[in-house]
Amino acid sequence: MMNFMIRNDSAYEVKQYTYQKIRMLADEDDKIKVRVQNILRKNPMLNNYHGLSPRGLSLALKRRFMANPFSNGSLVTVQEMKSGIVKRGTVDVILDKHGFSKELFSLGIFSGGLQSFISSEETEDTEEEEAATAGMELTVLETQIRPFVFFSGQGELMGHVWSGTASEMTPAFQALLMLQDHLEHLRLGSGFIAELNVKGATSLDLSGKIEISLWNRNAQSLVQKSAGVATTGSISVDTEFVKSQAEFSTSIETKLDLQTDIDFSSNVHLCMRLTQPDALFRHNIFKVEKIPGSQHKLRISKYKKYPVPGTTYSINRKNNEMCSAIFS
Numbered sequence: 029m030m031n032f033m034i035r036n037d038s039a040y041e042v043k044q045y046t047y048q049k050i051r052m053l054a055d056e057d058d059k060i061k062v063r064v065q066n067i068l069r070k071n072p073m074l075n076n077y078h079g080l081s082p083r084g085l086s087l088a089l090k091r092r093f094m095a096n097p098f099s100n101g102s103l104v105t106v107q108e109m110k111s112g113i114v115k116r117g118t119v120d121v122i123l124d125k126h127g128f129s130k131e132l133f134s135l136g137i138f139s140g141g142l143q144s145f146i147s148s149e150e151t152e153d154t155e156e157e158e159a160a161t162a163g164m165e166l167t168v169l170e171t172q173i174r175p176f177v178f179f180s181g182q183g184e185l186m187g188h189v190w191s192g193t194a195s196e197m198t199p200a201f202q203a204l205l206m207l208q209d210h211l212e213h214l215r216l217g218s219g220f221i222a223e224l225n226v227k228g229a230t231s232l233d234l235s236g237k238i239e240i241s242l243w244n245r246n247a248q249s250l251v252q253k254s255a256g257v258a259t260t261g262s263i264s265v266d267t268e269f270v271k272s273q274a275e276f277s278t279s280i281e282t283k284l285d286l287q288t289d290i291d292f293s294s295n296v297h298l299c300m301r302l303t304q305p306d307a308l309f310r311h312n313i314f315k316v317e318k319i320p321g322s323q324h325k326l327r328i329s330k331y332k333k334y335p336v337p338g339t340t341y342s343i344n345r346k347n348n349e350m351c352s353a354i355f356s
Contacts, residue, residue, distance in 0.1 A: 044084025045108050048344075052088045085109040085298055085350075091341045093284075093304060100124040103284070103341070105302070114139060119286065121253075133253070135234065136165035160185050166201055168232070176200065197252070201234040208259070216265075226261035245293040256281040268320065275314040280336070282307045291354050299351035300343055307336040 054061040068074060088106045102124060107117040114137055121133040139162040161180045166173040179185045208228035213221055231254075238249040257280055264273035287301040310333055317326040342348075
């Protein structure tokens, strides 16, 4: 696979994709990293600027968005480009815990036959002309949703362009999921029975918009993933002489924005920005105590807020150069 990168092949995007994929795997596994370094040392044809800087915009990277002693969260994105356009791309949200990985959400985008609208590169005559098409694939908790096709054919595409379809935020997927529903009775050392009740739910929303200008020959798109997680729980002891209960609630709403800017007025420039806006984690605690047959009633409340700073994820140097060329 490493030797494929120094072959004289016109499929330079495949070379770039292979190079990015090897780098991503090497960053995650020390054994693969050592093996790649040994191959580079033994092959001077590969261990140089020409071999390690292939042409193309395809990318594969992994970035952490959450790290704590209990679990880790990662974003894995793979983008296969063709003539400056995403041919097939995926963005996966993965949760890691004690060496076990679970894919929570996966967004896939596919397109074809759009080179004539954006790219100025000449294609070979032997290559069959592909119909203009684009769509989206979703997988939630390893359950694949039916693919959604944006358009099929140039006529349908131009109809969307002239009518301004999806120029405002348009929801593509929304769901409410129950994460936890637990009820348990615990016998305490004093002989009393405590009731533990915990419920948790999450709300998912995937929305996006796109604006295309054939006059200025540019386009802007935004894909936004939003997730709200809320958990409520209580533990209570109910006896003949006292009723005591402790309650808690936690909530957080996070977002992940993928912004894409394309300028195809001359040479194609593609700028992708992956950001996670600021979030606020809320933790509320309530203590309630009553004595039957008396007016004694106690309620103590405690409210806590923990700000979660936003993050802008670095993609690669080539993408930074493209962004500088567009916004300069």
